[in-house]
Amino acid sequence: MTTADSHNGRRLTARGAKTRTRIVAAATDLMYVKGVRATTLDDVLAASGVSKSQLYHHFDGKDALVRAVIDNVGERVIERERDALGHVSTIRGLRRWRDTLVQSNALRHGAYGCALGSLASEVSDHDALARQALSRLFTEWQGLLAGVLRRLQDSGALPPEASADQLATGLMAALQGGYMLAQTAHDVTPMATAIDMALAHIESLSER
Amino acid sequence: MTTADSHNGRRLTARGAKTRTRIVAAATDLMYVKGVRATTLDDVLAASGVSKSQLYHHFDGKDALVRAVIDNVGERVIERERDALGHVSTIRGLRRWRDTLVQSNALRHGAYGCALGSLASEVSDHDALARQALSRLFTEWQGLLAGVLRRLQDSGALPPEASADQLATGLMAALQGGYMLAQTAHDVTPMATAIDMALAHIESLSER
């Protein structure tokens, strides 16, 4: 993703790369807990212990930094989900995936929501490039879910006439909507209930 | 809801009430399309044609104004949903409700999301009072959905052992998650798919 760095063709020394990473890491954390707009560049500077000129040396401005954060969060989420879903081929495996997400969100009482989803709702109506990047990430994530569903079909645990893509969309919506309700209620229960309903539906398709 | 007005015990003349309404209406519109944080008080002033002293005369500050906007949006959404859901007692009625929401959102290519959901994700990590107000509104909205489901149970269209409350939570999550995915993709399809899956699940419970 080249949009995030303001100096594409430039040499980047190990020292520079390290600073850039520090900036993005600090911005990622801050924007997750405080929100994008509430996180000021000075906040990022203070948290990363970097000077202002460095930030503008590595990024064209706040929007570019936000896009770098999106890339960073996206990479981490996709990697996490690839590990969690890449080889799942049973309903039970899908339930274990659910348990992991719910328990991890329960630790914070659902307070911060989904790392990607929070970014999406905050950034969508401000920066079209960022919105598109997030859209691609959601698509990729959904693709991982669709892969699981197709493996279920291969093993006969899900009828072949079911649309894996549509079910994946529904499952992702349940997950994201659940995150949002949990965040608003400061209670993880609605998230768990929502995913459970989606999984129950998928499971029920093979029992008819 | 008394938290929104800074002068609770005070007299409020018809003129004053009108001004207050104008302010809230303008703020509601702006915050829906621009987002809460991106909407400045000067924006609200310009859009409502009101002076700054008036805004501070009626509200303690921006947070109080946001809470008034939440009350306003909440009232309108709940009233709309009460009209749309209050007497629904069939699956077909539920599908008509779905069609209305999807079509209305399709007009804007899903660009702005759910009026309540957008507020929720933006405000939750900043103002606890606002978050709680939104949480109550979601609960009330879900209650309307649960009412429909209970009427389905009364008429035998849904088995009595199903939990109307949990299904309502799942349906609301599908709706909100769908709104969010549609907003990110600028395409209403994922929202339609997500609600359809939730409705298919509800429908399937009576066919087993």
Place this chain on the structure above:
DNA sequence: GCTTTATCGGACTATTTAGTCCACTTTATC
């Protein structure tokens, strides 16, 4: 009418925040 209170306009202040600039240091390359 008279008094009080609500309503109003808009200039003003203080602060925050994104973004600029320049002198200086480190690192890579030949």
Place this chain on the structure above:
DNA sequence: GATAAAGTGGACTAAATAGTCCGATAAAGC
């Protein structure tokens, strides 16, 4: 080691923005 480019610190600027204040008008209550 000389030179150029990357990296760095931090003061500075310009603009945006929340919030204050005061003088004035309109409305209400007696």
